[in-house]
Amino acid sequence: MLQTGQDMLTPWRTQARSIAGLLSRLEGRHPAFEAARTLRGTLETFGHAGITHRRPDFGIGPVRVGNRLVEVEERVVAATPFASLLHFRKDVDVRLPRVLVVAPMSGHFSTLLRGTVQVLLQDHDVCITDWHNARDVPVEAGRFGLDEFIEHVMRFIAEIGPGGHVLAVCQPVAAVLAAVALMAEDRNPASPRTMTLMAGPIDTRQHPTEVNMLANTRPIAWFERTLIDRVPWRHPGAGRRVYPGMMQLAAFMAMNLDRHMKAHHHQVWHLADGEVAKAAMHRRFYDEYFAVMDLPAEFFLETVQTIFQEHALPRGRLTWRGRPVRPEAIRRTAVMTVEGERDDICGIGQTMAALDLCRSVPVTMRRHHLQTGVGHYGVFSGRRYAQAIYPRVREMIQAHEG
Numbered sequence: 001m002l003q004t005g006q007d008m009l010t011p012w013r014t015q016a017r018s019i020a021g022l023l024s025r026l027e028g029r030h031p032a033f034e035a036a037r038t039l040r041g042t043l044e045t046f047g048h049a050g051i052t053h054r055r056p057d058f059g060i061g062p063v064r065v066g067n068r069l070v071e072v073e074e075r076v077v078a079a080t081p082f083a084s085l086l087h088f089r090k091d092v093d094v095r096l097p098r099v100l101v102v103a104p105m106s107g108h109f110s111t112l113l114r115g116t117v118q119v120l121l122q123d124h125d126v127c128i129t130d131w132h133n134a135r136d137v138p139v140e141a142g143r144f145g146l147d148e149f150i151e152h153v154m155r156f157i158a159e160i161g162p163g164g165h166v167l168a169v170c171q172p173v174a175a176v177l178a179a180v181a182l183m184a185e186d187r188n189p190a191s192p193r194t195m196t197l198m199a200g201p202i203d204t205r206q207h208p209t210e211v212n213m214l215a216n217t218r219p220i221a222w223f224e225r226t227l228i229d230r231v232p233w234r235h236p237g238a239g240r241r242v243y244p245g246m247m248q249l250a251a252f253m254a255m256n257l258d259r260h261m262k263a264h265h266h267q268v269w270h271l272a273d274g275e276v277a278k279a280a281m282h283r284r285f286y287d288e289y290f291a292v293m294d295l296p297a298e299f300f301l302e303t304v305q306t307i308f309q310e311h312a313l314p315r316g317r318l319t320w321r322g323r324p325v326r327p328e329a330i331r332r333t334a335v336m337t338v339e340g341e342r343d344d345i346c347g348i349g350q351t352m353a354a355l356d357l358c359r360s361v362p363v364t365m366r367r368h369h370l371q372t373g374v375g376h377y378g379v380f381s382g383r384r385y386a387q388a389i390y391p392r393v394r395e396m397i398q399a400h401e402g
Contacts, residue, residue: 052291053133053245055109058088063121065092072121076130078159081141082148082296084130085156086110088121097401098164100156100192101128104171104200105149105299107245107292109133113169115381119390120167124397129156129172133293134242135231145298146175146306147321153179158190165397166192169380170346171303173200174313177354178325185329193400195330196393198338199346199379201307202354203314207347215308223304228297243300245292314353327357334365336396338389340374367396 062069070090078085090096099120103110110130120126129152134144153176157166168176176195183191204212218226229244231237312318318325335358337351348370355366369392374384 053135053293054291055130055133055293056111056291058086058111058114058117060088060114060118060121063090063118065090065096065122066094077127078156080152080155081137082132082134082144083152083156084132085127085159086130087127088117090121090125096123096125097397098160099124099126099397100160100164100166101126102153102156102166102168102172102176103129103131104169105131105293105295106171107295109291109293111291113380115385116169119386123394124165127156127160129153131293133237133245134240134296135235135237135294137237137240137296139237139240143298144296146302149299150175150179150182150320154183154188157183157192158188160190160192162189164190164192165194165196165400167196167198167393168200169198170200170376173197173351173354174202174307174318177202177313177327177357178318178320180333181325181327181329182320182323184331184333185326192333194334194336194397196336196338196396197351197354199340199343199351199376201346201350202352202357203311203350204308204347205311205314206349206353209344209347211345212308212347215304220301220305220309224297224301228301231294237294241297242294243297245294314357327354328360330358331360333358333361334367334396334400335361336367336369336393338369338371338379338393340376340379341370341372342375343379345376365400367392 058074060072060074062071064070070092073089075087075089076084077087101113101117101120103113110128113128117126117128137144149172153166153172157164157179160166166176166180177197180192180195201212204215227243228241231240231242233239306312306318310317313325313327316324335355337354339346339348339351341348352368355368358366369389371379371384371389374382378384379389
């Protein structure tokens with residue numbers, strides 16, 4: 001049903017872009033068309049506001065390493081039907097700390113962390129989990145739930161090899177903590193030296209946000225009945241049960257609807273007034289924001305139930321394939337948690353709860369940083385991240401590098 005609605009809007013958006021282009025060419029040739037600048041801006045804004053399911057490119061250009069600019073080459077170094085391990089290779093002579101960035105599987109592609117990666121690349125050898133759109137994964141590939149997610153994290157940490165570091169952003173922090181705990185209990189030589197958890201739900205009982213409360217307003221059967229759909233026939237994953245990315249996007253936008261409405265209203269005037277730089281910035285952001293991916297139904301439902309409703313991890317009841325997950329088994333991996341003062345998705349204290357769960361880690365190897373003045377996305381992107389948060393993450397990694 002959601003896809004049908006988008007399909008119906010597609011020709012209208014195409015027509016709007018065509019008319020806007022025509023008006024743009026006519027402006028300046030005849031005074032009558034100067035009055036149509038606002039109409040052109042409106043049409044162009046509408047024409048580019050469509051939702052897509054195509055993964056954007058990372059497009060990370062040269063990064064500064066030391067005193068020189070270095071080109072970045074993307075390479076897939078491991079893959080499953082559900083994810084690829086993407087390495088941002090740089091041709092440098094020095095050995096840099098190896099960091100695995102675990103991206104959220106929450107409706108947007110891993111490219112949402114482009115800024116996170118670009119800053120990390122200055123001082124680190126970086127890989128990222130590039131989760132695949134569930135609508136593109138054939139049913140024959142099997143299920144993908146929370147157990148499979150944790151398994152992928154362990155596999156990709158092992159691919160990084162002994163002596164690596166792991167950094168998780170938002171939704172996957174609980175799965176990453178579970179993966180590191182399981183590896184520690186097994187004395188896996190690839191257990192990371194450090195684990196940085198950023199703005200994610202370890203214990204959502206702490207200062208619950210609107211997102212947390214919504215997850216507890218209905219039984220899990222309601223979520224399955226109301227929010228789960230099947231992939232349309234024309235896609236590779238036809239028939240797979242998914243939580244559509246469009247629904248997640250709608251939920252995110254509803255939380256700050258006024259802000260998004262104002263942004264698009266301003267875009268009309270940016271285009272009408274010829275403010276090219278501001279219009280381009282708006283378009284870059286929303287091209288990324290409106291690129292959504294569907295989530296496997298099992299993963300979505302199990303995450304809602306296990307992490308948000310049952311609080312299984314902080315209550316000591318989380319299991320992986322029937323095996324208890326014991327964060328207290330972690331002894332040699334340093335732990336850092338990062339939160340944002342104005343985060344309306346992950347409340348203050350929800351991520352920091354990991355420090356208490358990792359009670360076998362020496363106090364000197366546990367750190368917390370609360371960044372003032374930033375919301376959820378400011379924890380891992382933007383100026384405050386680059387100037388205030390990243391230096392602390394870098395210091396944490398360097399302190400345990402060798």
